Amino acid sequence: xxxxxxxxxxxxxxxxxxxxxxxxxxxxxxxxxxxxxxxxxxxxxxxxxxxxxxxxxxxxxxxxxxxxxxxxxxxxxxxxxxxxxxxxxxxxxxxxxxxxxxxxxxxxxxxxxxxxxxxxxxxxxxxxxxxxxxxxxxxxxxxxxxxxxxxxxxxxxxxxxxxxxxxxxxxx
Amino acid sequence: xxxxxxxxxxxxxxxxxxxxxxxxxxxxxxxxxxxxxxxxxxxxxxxxxxxxxxxxxxxxxxxxxxxxxxxxxxxxxxxxxxxxxxxxxxxxxxxxxxxxxxxxxxxxxxxxxxxxxxxxxxxxxxxxxxxxxxxxxxxxxxxxxxxxxxxxxxxxxxxxxxxxxxxxxxxxxxxxxxxxxxxxxxxxxxxxxxxxxxxxxxxxxxxxxxxxxxxxxxxxxxxxxxxxxxxxxxxxxxxxxxxxxxxxxxxxxxxxxxxxxxxxxxxxxxxxxxxxxxxxxxxxxxxxxxxxxxxxxxxxxxxxxxxxxxxxxxxxxxxxxxxxxxxxxxxxxxxxxxxxxxxxxxxxxxxxxxxxxxxxxxxxxxxxxxxxxxxxxxxxxxxxxxxxxxxxxxxxxxxxxxxxxxxxxxxxxxxxxxxxxxxxxxxxxxxxxxxxxxxxxxxxxxxxxxxxxxxxxxxxxxxxxxxxxxxxxxxxxxxxxxxxxxxxxxxxxxxxxxxxxxxxxxxxxxxxxxxxxxxxxxxxxxxxxxxxxxxxxxxxxxxxxxxxxxxxxxxxxxxx
Numbered sequence: 001x002x003x004x005x006x007x008x009x010x011x012x013x014x015x016x017x018x019x020x021x022x023x024x025x026x027x028x029x030x031x032x033x034x035x036x037x038x039x040x041x042x043x044x045x046x047x048x049x050x051x052x053x054x055x056x057x058x059x060x061x062x063x064x065x066x067x068x069x070x071x072x073x074x075x076x077x078x079x080x081x082x083x084x085x086x087x088x089x090x091x092x093x094x095x096x097x098x099x100x101x102x103x104x105x106x107x108x109x110x111x112x113x114x115x116x117x118x119x120x121x122x123x124x125x126x127x128x129x130x131x132x133x134x135x136x137x138x139x140x141x142x143x144x145x146x147x148x149x150x151x152x153x154x155x156x157x158x159x160x161x162x163x164x165x166x167x168x169x170x171x172x
Numbered sequence: 173x174x175x176x177x178x179x180x181x182x183x184x185x186x187x188x189x190x191x192x193x194x195x196x197x198x199x200x201x202x203x204x205x206x207x208x209x210x211x212x213x214x215x216x217x218x219x220x221x222x223x224x225x226x227x228x229x230x231x232x233x234x235x236x237x238x239x240x241x242x243x244x245x246x247x248x249x250x251x252x253x254x255x256x257x258x259x260x261x262x263x264x265x266x267x268x269x270x271x272x273x274x275x276x277x278x279x280x281x282x283x284x285x286x287x288x289x290x291x292x293x294x295x296x297x298x299x300x301x302x303x304x305x306x307x308x309x310x311x312x313x314x315x316x317x318x319x320x321x322x323x324x325x326x327x328x329x330x331x332x333x334x335x336x337x338x339x340x341x342x343x344x345x346x347x348x349x350x351x352x353x354x355x356x357x358x359x360x361x362x363x364x365x366x367x368x369x370x371x372x373x374x375x376x377x378x379x380x381x382x383x384x385x386x387x388x389x390x391x392x393x394x395x396x397x398x399x400x401x402x403x404x405x406x407x408x409x410x411x412x413x414x415x416x417x418x419x420x421x422x423x424x425x426x427x428x429x430x431x432x433x434x435x436x437x438x439x440x441x442x443x444x445x446x447x448x449x450x451x452x453x454x455x456x457x458x459x460x461x462x463x464x465x466x467x468x469x470x471x472x473x474x475x476x477x478x479x480x481x482x483x484x485x486x487x488x489x490x491x492x493x494x495x496x497x498x499x500x501x502x503x504x505x506x507x508x509x510x511x512x513x514x515x516x517x518x519x520x521x522x523x524x525x526x527x528x529x530x531x532x533x534x535x536x537x538x539x540x541x542x543x544x545x546x547x548x549x550x551x552x553x554x555x556x557x558x559x560x561x562x563x564x565x566x567x568x569x570x571x572x573x574x575x576x577x578x579x580x581x582x583x584x585x586x587x588x589x590x591x592x593x594x595x596x597x598x599x600x601x602x603x604x605x606x607x608x609x610x611x612x613x614x615x616x617x618x619x620x621x622x623x624x625x626x627x628x629x630x631x632x633x634x635x636x637x638x639x640x641x642x643x644x645x646x647x648x649x650x651x652x653x654x655x656x657x658x659x660x661x662x663x664x665x666x667x668x669x670x671x672x673x674x675x676x677x678x679x680x681x682x683x684x685x686x687x688x689x690x691x692x693x694x695x696x697x698x699x700x701x702x703x704x705x706x707x708x709x710x711x712x713x714x715x716x717x718x719x720x721x722x723x724x725x726x727x728x729x730x731x732x
């Protein structure tokens with residue numbers, strides 16, 4: 001793997017570590033989409049980056065009205081860009097039973113919800129994060145679902161396992 | 173109101189403003205602006221309300237000289253040696269033909285009418301010779317102003333510029349010969365023909381030497397100063413110096429300025445292009461002033477029946493002579509069709525040199541009686557009255573000629589096009605707009621055949637919500653699956669600027685550059701989406717159009 005690829009992979013992991021903290025990873029008891037999203041909005045709002053929780057909630061549900069953010073394979077990525085958000089931030093909800101009514105692309109229940117909020121001025125970083133989440137969540141889906149606590153989940157998601165080139169970089 | 177009570181600055185300011193308004197009004201009526209300037213002058217001048225009198229006009233003479241000097245300088249800037257190497261023989265044939273045929277026709281007509289009226293053969297011939305020689309002069313200012321106004325380029329334009337530039341010299345020569353013969357015929361001769369010709373030769377040669385020397389000096393100054401802002405100071409300084417010296421030494425002002433411009437452009441063709449552009453921008457208000465005062469100076473009061481008849485014959489003979497002479501000259505020189513057909517229309521204008529020569533004739537033949545009037549007075553009155561007519565008729569004829577020759581609008585810069593076009597002329601109306609819930613995968617499919625870099629996201633009633641860039645879409649290529657679950661609203665950047673399709677393009681481009689944007693949506697008058705205006709596409713289209721017009725001008729040139 002060349003140096004440029006290693007650098008890119010490391011950048012992706014750094015981005016995840018920057019936007020996600022262990023306390024914003026939760027195990028969901030909620031059974032339906034609305035309740036699950038509200039719970040994640042609560043958790044995301046604990047970040048100082050979120051300055052208006054109501055606006056966040058409104059934007060999340062408006063986005064769901066356009067099209068469901070259930071992307072298939074048990075994953076959902078609700079995402080919004082708002083002027084009241086000061087920096088990129090993410091919360092993760094893990095549902096062992098799955099959210100049945102999420103209306104995913106493959107009509108299967110959603111087990112992992114990655115909720116992302118971005119400021120309007122960080123368009124490129126926001127798109128990059130969506131791309132990173134989409135690819136890593138798919139790659140690590142099985143392992144992430146087996147995590148029993150937030151610490152492990154964080155380690156797996158932000159670890160080098162999903163990025164072989166980054167692992168090589170970290171070893172060196 | 174008594175004229176002498178109007179402060180000169182107030183007069184200058186009023187003349188520039190009123191002239192500009194008159195010019196714009198005539199431009200609106202599709203008549204060259206110069207006609208508007210002159211008409212305003214006529215209204216306030218000696219033939220109109222007489223708000224400007226001879227003393228004021230005399231006081232403003234240096235400004236007129238400066239205007240003539242700048243015109244000469246700019247025409248000189250068009251006289252590239254490469255053009256003369258290519259068309260030199262043709263130009264000389266055309267010049268001699270249009271000048272001599274005009275002099276002969278006017279001379280014959282004026283002599284005949286005067287002889288019928290006075291029955292004095294020698295005086296009639298002398299009078300005819302003088303007016304014939306004066307008639308050969310063509311005023312460059314009004315003609316060139318029309319060429320610049322309509323941004324012409326091509327072989328007709330090149331020929332007109334060269335002919336009006338060289339015409340002064342020919343008129344001086346013809347006048348010198350004519351006045352010497354007239355002196356012999358009328359018995360007022362103080363100088364021989366030989367000494368008259370020598371004097372003219374010295375004046376022409378001296379003007380060229382003075383202008384060329386100053387051109388070398390100006391070239392050195394311009395070369396050593398890299399701050400373009402300071403070039404104007406040097407241009408005006410050197411030009412004014414040349415004009416002052418030419419006046420002091422009794423040389424030809426226009427010819428000296430022309431030699432200055434021609435020397436400069438041929439010493440450093442590329443580096444001095446901007447120098448001439450700076451001078452042209454500076455010249456605009458001076459032109460307006462110059463033409464307003466040309467109009468103000470024209471007087472047609474006190475013309476008797478015979479003089480009106482002679483004036484009519486002069487105009488007819490001169491117009492026919494210019495037209496026929498240009499046609500024959502172009503035919504003998506085997507010039508292109510457009511030169512043969514239309515050059516004559518571009519040579520009707522008459523002003524400074526003709527009036528100057530008429531004043532010289534007045535001084536020399538003031539005592540010679542021609543019926544009830546002195547020959548000198550008759551010449552001044554006829555030349556002034558006919559200048560009045562041809563200055564109004566000349567510019568529209570030039571416009572007609574360059575339009576028919578297809579040379580209008582071919583000499584444009586990118587900025588000219590920006591100033592004349594609207595957003596709607598260059599925006600890409602074919603760039604699709606997408607609803608905010610359109611899937612990115614669908615968008616990617618739909619834009620595959622378009623060249624745009626930005627796309628609009630639309631709400632209700634085609635209201636623009638934001639734009640999506642190709643860069644944003646590229647991010648989705650990292651994971652092809654993303655296109656299936658992202659929608660337009662996810663990639664959209666909110667719209668901060670939009671322009672109306674009717675907005676002048678120059679304003680829109682400036683707004684884009686100031687805002688650091690690459691593209692903006694263009695809206696219709698109701699605010700609905702109409703297309704995208706991309707800076708890159710706009711610049712490419714403008715460059716292509718400039719290139720196309722230049723090629724077209726080269727095409728008309730190659731036919732010469």
